[in-house]
Amino acid sequence: MTNSIRVFKFGGASLKDAAAVKNVQQILHRFSGQPLVVVVSAMGKTTNALEKVIEAYVKKEGSAVSLLHDIRTQHFRIMDDLFKENHEVYGTIERAFAEVEKRLNTDPDGEYDFLYDQIIYLGELASSMIVQAYLAETSLPTQWIDARSILVTDDIYREGWVLWEETLANAKKNLQPLVSKDHFVLTQGFIASTKSGDTITLGREGSDYTAAILSYCLDAESMTIWKDVPGVLTADPRIFDNVVKLDHLSYREAIEMTYYGAKVIHPKTIKPLQNKSIPLYVKSFIDPSGEGTYIADDVEDLYPPMVAIESNQAVMNISTRDFSFVAEHHMRYLFGEIADQRIQVNLMQNTAISFSICVNDVDNKVDDFAKAIEKDFKVMIERGMQLISVRHYHQDVLENLKRGKIVILEERIGKTVQMVVKDVPIMTWKR
Numbered sequence: 550m551t552n553s554i555r556v557f558k559f560g561g562a563s564l565k566d567a568a569a570v571k572n573v574q575q576i577l578h579r580f581s582g583q584p585l586v587v588v589v590s591a592m593g594k595t596t597n598a599l600e601k602v603i604e605a606y607v608k609k610e611g612s613a614v615s616l617l618h619d620i621r622t623q624h625f626r627i628m629d630d631l632f633k634e635n636h637e638v639y640g641t642i643e644r645a646f647a648e649v650e651k652r653l654n655t656d657p658d659g660e661y662d663f664l665y666d667q668i669i670y671l672g673e674l675a676s677s678m679i680v681q682a683y684l685a686e687t688s689l690p691t692q693w694i695d696a697r698s699i700l701v702t703d704d705i706y707r708e709g710w711v712l713w714e715e716t717l718a719n720a721k722k723n724l725q726p727l728v729s730k731d732h733f734v735l736t737q738g739f740i741a742s743t744k745s746g747d748t749i750t751l752g753r754e755g756s757d758y759t760a761a762i763l764s765y766c767l768d769a770e771s772m773t774i775w776k777d778v779p780g781v782l783t784a785d786p787r788i789f790d791n792v793v794k795l796d797h798l799s800y801r802e803a804i805e806m807t808y809y810g811a812k813v814i815h816p817k818t819i820k821p822l823q824n825k826s827i828p829l830y831v832k833s834f835i836d837p838s839g840e841g842t843y844i845a846d847d848v849e850d851l852y853p854p855m856v857a858i859e860s861n862q863a864v865m866n867i868s869t870r871d872f873s874f875v876a877e878h879h880m881r882y883l884f885g886e887i888a889d890q891r892i893q894v895n896l897m898q899n900t901a902i903s904f905s906i907c908v909n910d911v912d913n914k915v916d917d918f919a920k921a922i923e924k925d926f927k928v929m930i931e932r933g934m935q936l937i938s939v940r941h942y943h944q945d946v947l948e949n950l951k952r953g954k955i956v957i958l959e960e961r962i963g964k965t966v967q968m969v970v971k972d973v974p975i976m977t978w979k980r
């Protein structure tokens with residue numbers, strides 16, 4: 550029975566309001582009577598809103614509780630369109646919010662990343678409780694399980710790394726026995742637990758990854774992520790208008806594109822699926838009968854040019870202060886620091902006495918790294934860059950992308966071109 554299990558993931562966009570929840574119910578209805586594990590994210594933009602609560606709480610701005618109340622009101626509004634007045638889910642959600650409010654009424658005590666995870670989890674928890682109650686209400690019996698009783702990670706808060714042995718054991722013990730043709734199993738994406746039982750998260754947009762971890766643990770037959778796009782497209786339709794849907798994609802293409810910014814799938818999603826040859830479907834929740842994109846091992850295709858854009862990039866130019874070569878021992882030291890700060894390096898180039906890297910400019914990581922190495926190295930930082938990655942490039946596509954931009958770094962490896970660019974400043978011509 551186990552290998553007929555499917556895992557579905559519904560993200561924030563597919564649960565953004567009551568109509569969206571009803572649409573998810575209709576999609577699930579088609580699969581009733583089949584063993585299905587459903588992973589849900591927080592509704593709409595709840596995680597962003599909770600980040601504002603956390604900021605206000607940690608900075609003691611005094612507005613944290615009222616910001617939390619706004620989020621609670623949004624959830625109640627959704628529930629008002631889904632349930633009768635006295636439905637027990639109101640009490641359940643009330644208690645979930647009260648738990649976080651209790652924390653907000655105490656002084657922030659502990660590291661920022663730890664406090665973040667102790668609050669941010671609420672989005673996924675509330676969403677899963679509402680969806681479970683609605684499915685039950687509409688005759689789709691669903692067994693709810695707290696993802697924190699399955700997924701275990703190390704204790705790097707906001708970016709927990711999965712401890713596979715513990716997670717597999719929990720999945721066998723707590724999740725597998727729940728899977729049945731008689732009901733769906735529903736759980737949360739993004740959230741997990743440390744070995745000592747504290748709440749932790751897998752990193753922003755991590756719910757796709759949760760679904761892949763569970764697919765791996767259950768030896769699922771397939772995994773499907775339901776999105777607001779028809780499938781994986783050749784580029785982000787929010788930025789480009791001439792995009793085309795890809796019917797098939799290999800794991801390799803998918804991992805390369807998502808790592809460099811194709812935001813449609815979380816980059817960590819692919820590995821667990823590839824390791825067990827579990828196919829991934831990316832389908833539209835707006836047009837559920839559409840074919841979507843099929844991602845698997847055995848797909849080798851002639852691909853059209855595909856473009857991924859990652860914003861918020863910083864280029865760090867690092868040179869030795871004493872004009873010595875940037876040698877191996879420098880590299881060892883620099884990469885040690887980069888690993889310690891958990892910086893994602895997207896591109897690197899070096900000359901005799903300098904070394905340039907393009908990195909994701911998140912939190913204070915770039916400044917902290919620069920500070921750590923400034924004694925031995927001169928560091929110049931340029932922020933606000935974009936990294937454009939083009940797979941299977943054609944020259945005319947590259948020329949088009951470069952229009953109106955200044956190219957800071959460029960690299961070609963095989964079928965891929967990567968460019969770090971900034972906008973050309975608008976200049977006025979003075980006579």
Ligand code: ADP
Nearest residue numbers: 560561562563778781782784785787811812813
């Ligand atoms: P979720 O609701 O699961 O959080 P996201 O909003 O994170 O979904 O991801 C879907 C979005 O990803 C799309 O609306 C689209 O704008 C964006 N996107 C970026 N690159 C691509 C791509 N290559 N193909 C399809 N969608 C893409």
Ligand code: ASP
Nearest residue numbers: 590596739753754755756
């Ligand atoms: N809710 C989380 C986020 O917005 C996780 C996810 O949606 O995948 O980042």
Ligand code: MG
Nearest residue numbers: 560561562754
């Ligand atoms: Mg998302």
